[in-house]
Amino acid sequence: MLTDIIKSRLATKDTMGYGNDLLGLMLEACAPEEHSHEPLLSMDEIIDECKTFFFAGHDTSSHMLSWTMFLLSTHPEWQQKLRAEVVGECGNEVPTGDVLNKLKLVNMFLLETLRLYSPLSTIQRKAGSDLEVGGITVPKGTVLTIPIATIHRDKEVWGEDAHEFNPLRFENGVMRAAKHPNAFLSFSGGPRSCIGQNFAMIEAKVVIVMILQRFSFFLSPKYVHVPMDVITLRPKFGLPMVLKSLDM
Ligand code: HEM
Numbered sequence: 001m002l003t004d005i006i007k008s009r010l011a012t013k014d015t016m017g018y019g020n021d022l023l024g025l026m027l028e029a030c031a032p033e034e035h036s037h038e039p040l041l042s043m044d045e046i047i048d049e050c051k052t053f054f055f056a057g058h059d060t061s062s063h064m065l066s067w068t069m070f071l072l073s074t075h076p077e078w079q080q081k082l083r084a085e086v087v088g089e090c091g092n093e094v095p096t097g098d099v100l101n102k103l104k105l106v107n108m109f110l111l112e113t114l115r116l117y118s119p120l121s122t123i124q125r126k127a128g129s130d131l132e133v134g135g136i137t138v139p140k141g142t143v144l145t146i147p148i149a150t151i152h153r154d155k156e157v158w159g160e161d162a163h164e165f166n167p168l169r170f171e172n173g174v175m176r177a178a179k180h181p182n183a184f185l186s187f188s189g190g191p192r193s194c195i196g197q198n199f200a201m202i203e204a205k206v207v208i209v210m211i212l213q214r215f216s217f218f219l220s221p222k223y224v225h226v227p228m229d230v231i232t233l234r235p236k237f238g239l240p241m242v243l244k245s246l247d248m
Contacts, residue, residue: 002047022053057196059232060119064204066239067117068110069211071165073219073241078167082106083212095209100202103209108167110204111174114186115158116165119232121149123188148185149233157183215243 009018009027018024018031026049030041041049072079082105090099127142138144155162158169158178175181187194194200211217220240228236 002050003043006043006046023050026050053196056194057200059234061200061203063117063119063232063234064110064114064200065207066235067119067233068113068204068208069217069241070219070235070239071109071113071116072208072212073217075165076218078105078109079212079216082109082208083216086209086212090209092213095206097202100205100209103205105167106205106208107201108170110201110208111170111177111184112165112167115152115177115184117227117233118148118152118186120186120188121229121233122147123185146185149229151183151185214246216246217241217243 005023006027009023013027018027023046026041026046030046072082085103085105086095089102090096093099095103123146125144125146127138127140127144130140131138133144151157153162157180161169169177174184177184182189187197187200218241220242222240223235224237226236227233
């Protein structure tokens with residue numbers, strides 16, 4: 001399927017360009033230099049990049065939204081606060097980028113959701129050289145697992161209320177929410193941190209804003225709380241909900 005999409009972009013490049021989405025940008029960047037016939041990335045490499053973006057960006061974002069809906073349902077007072085903020089900033093209009101930047105409570109709520117239900121619970125790093133971490137010698141080649149979910153609920157890092165849901169801890173920004181500035185790890189950190197993190201936050205805000213504008217919602221009595229970690233953290237039995245249109 002991807003091959004077909006790429007081929008059709010290549011075929012129409014002279015009339016319509018490569019397209020103004022991520023694939024278009026990638027094809028543009030990989031177009032052969034003048035006088036050279038070799039593209040900078042092969043078809044297989046471009047397909048690999050597309051797959052990486054799809055797998056890295058799809059389940060993570062969709063489960064972030066699931067857990068946000070879960071927490072908005074179990075904290076109806078916050079659902080009301082967020083709706084009031086949204087209506088105050090943009091009424092029933094589709095939110096613009098400027099509006100999204102003003103939604104402080106929505107932002108704090110999403111961060112707290114990611115802290116408690118981080119879509120990725122662990123990440124791995126391989127030691128590139130012999131090194132010492134916290135007094136322990138780690139030989140080159142050792143694979144270290146960074147337990148994001150455990151760090152996110154550590155009382156020494158987040159304070160006594162680490163297990164509780166409290167978006168206000170992010171009132172002064174991510175770096176001041178915990179005792180360590182890099183304690184929030186849902187998007188990892190450093191040079192290989194999530195390249196899609198800003199996009200993911202914008203996307204989640206737009207979706208949540210547009211749901212809050214239209215519906216009030218709560219969990220169906222059928223919901224059973226079993227978070228399950230299968231690459232990403234998801235509700236094992238889905239997230240049955242009851243939505244009520246706010247127009248009625
Ligand atoms: C809530 C949503 C998301 C979460 C929680 C998330 C989390 C992460 C984490 C933890 C990493 C680092 C993995 C590691 O170090 O092993 C990562 C990497 C990455 N993410 Fe995301 N991600 C999200 C959304 C997205 C989206 C929407 C995209 C693309 C549109 C994306 C693209 C990528 C890519 C390409 C990498 C690899 C970056 C590299 O290795 O340099 N992610 N993500």
